[in-house]
Amino acid sequence: MITLHGFAASNYYNLVKHVLLYKQLPFQENLLYGGSDELLAISPAGKVPAITTADGLYLSESSVICDFIEETYPATPLYPENAGERAVVRQIMKIAELYFELPSRRFIPYVFSGAEIPELVKGEVRQVLNRGVTALSRLCQFSPWIAGEQLTMADIYVYYVNTIVSTFGSSQLEWDILAEVPGMKEWNDAMSQSVISQNVEADRLINKTEFMQKVQAQVKAAKAK
Numbered sequence: 249m250i251t252l253h254g255f256a257a258s259n260y261y262n263l264v265k266h267v268l269l270y271k272q273l274p275f276q277e278n279l280l281y282g283g284s285d286e287l288l289a290i291s292p293a294g295k296v297p298a299i300t301t302a303d304g305l306y307l308s309e310s311s312v313i314c315d316f317i318e319e320t321y322p323a324t325p326l327y328p329e330n331a332g333e334r335a336v337v338r339q340i341m342k343i344a345e346l347y348f349e350l351p352s353r354r355f356i357p358y359v360f361s362g363a364e365i366p367e368l369v370k371g372e373v374r375q376v377l378n379r380g381v382t383a384l385s386r387l388c389q390f391s392p393w394i395a396g397e398q399l400t401m402a403d404i405y406v407y408y409v410n411t412i413v414s415t416f417g418s419s420q421l422e423w424d425i426l427a428e429v430p431g432m433k434e435w436n437d438a439m440s441q442s443v444i445s446q447n448v449e450a451d452r453l454i455n456k457t458e459f460m461q462k463v464q465a466q467v468k469a470a471k472a473k
Contacts, residue, residue, distance in 0.1 A: 249274050250268065250276075250317075251278050251299060252276070252278070253277075253278045253287065253291070253297060253298045253299065254279075254287075255281055255296060255459055256454065257459035257460075259349075259411045259412055260296065262408055262452060263310050264299070264317075266407075266408070267404055270444055271321055272324065281462055282296060295308055297310060311405075318401065326400055327400060337401060338402075339387065340388065341402050341405040347376055347377065347380030348425075352373065352413045352415075352416045352417030353412055353416065355373065355417065355420045356416055365420060377413075377425060381428040407436065
């Protein structure tokens with residue numbers, strides 16, 4: 249059985265959890281926060297999520313984990329059969345990560361510490377996000393799924409990328425970023441209504457208070473140094 253390590257406040261943890269639930273795979277969860285010795289033993293960079301298997305394999309990095317799950321459990325596929333179509337799905341995932349999620353993530357330390365975000369940083373983030381908007385507008389189909397008629401890994405991946413974009417990018421820039429990509433807001437709303445998405449979100453809300461307490465303790469300790 250797969251054990252999923254991490255915490256439900258993490259969008260990438262929830263991404264992997266969604267994939268496991270979609271494929272109806274048995275798994276168990278192990279609550280771990282970044283920087284713990286237990287996590288470092290299974291995740292070389294100390295990042296969540298990580299998974300371990302009954303035969304002693306351990307993996308980190310969400311895209312690597314998702315590909316492992318897909319290749320090991322090919323039933324209920326999340327990638328198209330055609331190699332070119334699979335590449336397009338991965339291209340959408342990579343662009344969303346590099347030009348949507350990562351720039352929006354730059355705001356997180358400022359938000360958690362209560363520090364003012366410099367206008368220079370806001371300008372840099374907006375510039376990268378604009379590249380993401382342009383690229384995803386060209387690539388995404390939303391007919392009805394992000395890459396066409398079949399729900400793919402890109403749908404799950406981008407949905408959880410968008411939680412960071414909406415929570416930090418849009419809020420700090422006062423910019424409805426998802427609305428800039430034609431069809432994305434409607435698709436995102438539809439994704440949020442699935443039973444799996446709602447169950448994952450319920451677990452995230454349960455973990456939110458404990459996670460915020462951890463963050464606040466870390467900020468307080470950093471200020472005390």
